Amino acid sequence: MACIRVQTRDIDVGAELAAVSAGRTDIGGVASFVGLVRGTAAGRPILSMTLEHYPGMTERAMTGIADAATRRFQLQACTLIHRVGELHPGETIVLVLAAAPHRQAALDGCAFLIDWLKTSAPFWKKEAFLDGTSAWVDARETDDLAASKWSSIEIA
């Protein structure tokens, strides 16, 4: 029941949410996370952000993450949509949805999916600044820590 997509077009969150629960009466809650392009990076104004991925491997990684979340949190459905190409401040980058009979599984599944998506799915961001310069975004250690907390819980 996982919906996995990499796309250049905008993400219609309402439509994706409706698709998850359409025709079903067994879902109790759907948790979601939407990531947006911020207008500044380390205080510097951004003109645009360009996202690149590894066609084939990226979708495989996303499917693997969705399957792991579905098993672990007994999700009834999940959706992972990630945009690529040139995006501007305020635009949606990513959508994660997790559906479950009760809210805690949906909330935990959603947090798990976005943590892993940020640390394990092959996407790379380049920021173009208002001053004409551009730079690839460095991986953040806090993201690896956020994802690793799930592993330690799994072992415990």
Added chain:
Amino acid sequence: MACIRVQTRDIDVGAELAAVSAGRTDIGGVASFVGLVRGTAAGRPILSMTLEHYPGMTERAMTGIADAATRRFQLQACTLIHRVGELHPGETIVLVLAAAPHRQAALDGCAFLIDWLKTSAPFWKKEAFLDGTSAWVDARETDDLAASKWSSIEIA
């Protein structure tokens, strides 16, 4: 920046999400939770669910919860919309949105809001079953526990 509403009409999640981030480029993530009416309760098929509230006090309680979440998680915006009246299986009961510069605050703010909304906002549910009987829903101890974990973290 809190949007608080009690309404009988359906909730347009896409529109509410768009309203939160409209014209802004400082939001990094919006976490949300949507609660849906399930088709069964303890295995018994449900015909409808009727929600009652305490006009005045309910909105005050929701505003208090939103203010507390905003302070605690430094939210940039939050939305709490709860429906009342007669709802049917598959329909949306509640929407919570929490916006923040980074995802962890948005995810935590969203979880906090829905936990407290379930335990502290004056709403009462009555389920009408397919067999013609009906019953008020009992408060669940697990809900109180979910909300109390936030208090203990606050003290620690």
Added chain:
Amino acid sequence: MKILYFAWLRERVGTGEEDVTLPDGISTLAGLIAWLRTRSPGHEAAFAAGKLVRAAVNQDFATPDAHVANGDEVAFFPPVTGG
């Protein structure tokens, strides 16, 4: 004072709202409840649920020792079950 009942308390009492004049000598929520129980079998049935009855005075959650006076809005309801 205005008394409000919600959910199954409303159904047992038979009304969602009533206006009453607080008898002399009653100044706490606990005293008000004891007096309201005597008003009808429906009131008695509603308040007999005891620990399952929650209250608010002027739209704030209140405990049995809360002060009440004419002019207050007092509400009785079961534990909340929204969300």
Added chain:
Amino acid sequence: MKILYFAWLRERVGTGEEDVTLPDGISTLAGLIAWLRTRSPGHEAAFAAGKLVRAAVNQDFATPDAHVANGDEVAFFPPVTGG
């Protein structure tokens, strides 16, 4: 074998994809990297980042001791920064 480069590795190498024939005697990812570095100053600049280079063999994340052979698809890229 097909070699893919992403993000700043692609920019430094100057291409996103190249087809190479693995020289005799090379059978690990580490060996492949050592050989690729000699192909151009751009390759050298890309792989000089050392610990910041990640790799995948046939679309699975791989470590330096991973086995590689002609016919494989090998990709090099920085730590991921999506989401």
